[in-house]
Amino acid sequence: MKVAVVAITRHGIALAGKVVAALPGASLFAPEKFRAEAEAAAPAVVQCYSGKVGDQVPALFAGFDGIVAIVSLGAVVRLIAPHLGNKESDPAVVVVDEAGCFAIPVLSGHVGGANALAVHLATTLGATAVLTTASDARQTLAVDLLGRELGWTIEATHAEIVRVSAAVVNDEPVALVQEDGSGDWWTGHANGRSGPLPATLERFARIEDVDPQRFAAVLWISQRAMPDDYAVQLAGKAIVYRPGGAH
Template identity: 75%
Template sequence: MPQHLPFPNDRIAVVSITRHGIALAGKVVAVLPGATLFAPDKFRAEAAAAAPGAAACYAGKTGDQIPALFAAFDGIVAIVSLGAVVRLIAPHLKNKDADPGVVVLDEAARYAIPVLSGHLGGANALAGVLAETLGAQPVLTTASDARETLAVDLLGRELGWTFEATHDEIVRASAAVVNDEPVALVQEAGSRDWWPRHANGRGGPLPANIRLDVTRIEDIDPAAWGAVLWVSHRPLPAALAPQLAGKTVIYRPPQAAQ
């Protein structure tokens, strides 16, 4: 299904350090117009030919460019070995809310491997775009993607939904989803079109452990569910808050979606 990036193409950097990789980087820039190709200065001519008007060359070590790339771009396609990329980015990692989505693409364009910030950072979606446009195979290792189930931190994102939850609540709800625990999805607001044709969705039916039976949060039996996903504009009822603490993710659709 078509992939949707959570950032514009001009927030994507394509990094390559070899002649053959630079040629492929030019193809990546062509399918992601607005992206910028970064290459060592010694390959300036090759980079300019591969991505006319969209090449930026640097002197010195590639590792020295990482802080600036992390600060200026939301998505990075690295046509560099996986191990080298891990070593290059490791000293600069902060957290999943701040780090860019990083995808490694091999020089033959066979595999697109999300390495960092697969969901919130958009690396999985970026790998999907490369798969669609270059014929690469996306290598997705996040559990929700591998099992083709709901991604808690992506639910409703393309519909403008935001979520309210701590890191631990997201982790607990995500674990409940992928471990086939009963998960209540209580939708009181927003578009119902949040599963198919979206970054969160899949081609098949909603997994059986995610239940839509309850339509009001007051009707929830907290003890019956491993996690509760609540889509609403209302504040959480005070009487339920203690019982749902730690196991609930609240989603806020735009008011206009009612």
């Protein structure tokens, strides 16, 4: 992830040095008037700007996968609001307070990686990651990240992802059918999962073993095409995962 660390005060720039050190390849953006402090905090990776920090946002959105802002949460919301697109293209945005106590994902928590970035920074800085995404707050399954570290691809519409995600976080019965791929998708899950699988998630070895009427949603990990009768019965409430590579 290519990350820009933005700090606008002396104290913030000092903390930014620790943030940059924790993120290989990160760059520090700071006001020109604090160039000396910025170069001391993060030698060789400083980009100083003149004028308002808000004027830098379009370039940061276009040029970076992630933005760590050591700026107040309210100010960051106002700064990025005019530039929001969608969660598939917007960068991950994390706010860290000047005291280094909290790392707060603001934008693109799941798909963009802001939640994972916040957890990493919290671990490095000895801070607390403030995760407000339901699946992360409750340490349950994030359906849009299942198998991501393993190179799996997802076949689902936005509406299907929303519906299935809601079923998971609302503790509705969900069938998880794994016919292919590595079984290490839970312990290797994005943001870390150490507890048991949700009790409302029932596992199956074949899609034909599932009674579609019993479940609010189905997660299907397979390389084959879904049987026609199941495709009809699961329309709108299933996500298909395609494992890649060796399995």
